[in-house]
Amino acid sequence: MPNLVQELNSLDFSVYIGGPLQAAVKAQHDASISQVNFIKEVGFIPGTTTGTGPSAVTTPSQLRYVDFNYEKSIPNPDFGKTLQQLKDEGRVDAAATQIPPTINVTLQFIKSAVNLKVPFLTMLTVPALRIDEMTIDFNAKLNSVETQNVSSEFSGSASISAKFWKVKFNASASYKKTTSSTSTTEKTYTLGVHVRAVNDELPAGLSRIMDMLEDSIAAV
Numbered sequence: 001m002p003n004l005v006q007e008l009n010s011l012d013f014s015v016y017i018g019g020p021l022q023a024a025v026k027a028q029h030d031a032s033i034s035q036v037n038f039i040k041e042v043g044f045i046p047g048t049t050t051g052t053g054p055s056a057v058t059t060p061s062q063l064r065y066v067d068f069n070y071e072k073s074i075p076n077p078d079f080g081k082t083l084q085q086l087k088d089e090g091r092v093d094a095a096a097t098q099i100p101p102t103i104n105v106t107l108q109f110i111k112s113a114v115n116l117k118v119p120f121l122t123m124l125t126v127p128a129l130r131i132d133e134m135t136i137d138f139n140a141k142l143n144s145v146e147t148q149n150v151s152s153e154f155s156g157s158a159s160i161s162a163k164f165w166k167v168k169f170n171a172s173a174s175y176k177k178t179t180s181s182t183s184t185t186e187k188t189y190t191l192g193v194h195v196r197a198v199n200d201e202l203p204a205g206l207s208r209i210m211d212m213l214e215d216s217i218a219a220v
Contacts, residue, residue: 011189016138020193024134031129039206043121063213066123068116073109081105119213126210130200137192 044061051057078086083099086092092100099105202210 011140013138016191017136020134020136020191024131024195028131031127034129035127038127039121042124043119064120065117066120068114068118070114070116071111072114074112076104076107076110078103078105079108116217118217122210122213122217125199126202126206128200128202129197131195132198133194133196135194137190137194139188139190141188141190142186 040061043064045064047059047061049056049058078091082105083092083096086099086103087094087096091103104110201207
């Protein structure tokens with residue numbers, strides 16, 4: 001009969017358990033490197049180097065911005081003002097007899113051209129993939145079946161003859177026993193790996209930088 005305990009001890013659990021764990025660690029490492037590459041390639045314009053040797057000049061990487069140009073309506077600060085008010089504010093020369101055409105006092109709202117500069121990184125979701133949970137299910141199933149067949153055969157013959165006082169007895173016998181056994185072990189292994197990944201919060205340093213970039217958004 002096979003030794004099932006020895007069969008189990010022969011399994012290399014470092015492969016079945018350690019393999020998925022190492023794969024998860026590598027995946028987490030690759031995700032971190034991917035985040036760094038994303039910030040460098042998407043958020044910055046690569047620097048350039050001119051010249052060679054000691055005289056080489058390197059221009060640092062520049063933050064990549066997106067410019068938006070649009071018009072918006074704003075309250076007219078000169079709406080309803082008189083010529084004298086404009087003179088008192090120094091907007092119009094004291095000798096002027098009428099309001100210059102460049103100053104509109106009849107419209108309550110005027111259109112203003114606005115240029116908005118937004119850091120490109122603040123418009124995107126920075127990848128921050130993190131493996132939150134990992135479950136490894138390994139099942140080993142061993143079935144041992146042993147079958148034994150026993151068969152026997154017996155045959156014999158006897159004869160008796162008598163003549164006067166003499167008795168003659170003849171006998172013969174044969175016996176045969178056959179034994180056969182078979183042993184079968186069925187092995188079934190199943191490995192299931194369940195990985196749950198989430199988009200993690202940004203690291204404290206990167207989160208602070210993103211806040212600073214958002215503060216740099218300016219409308220001119």
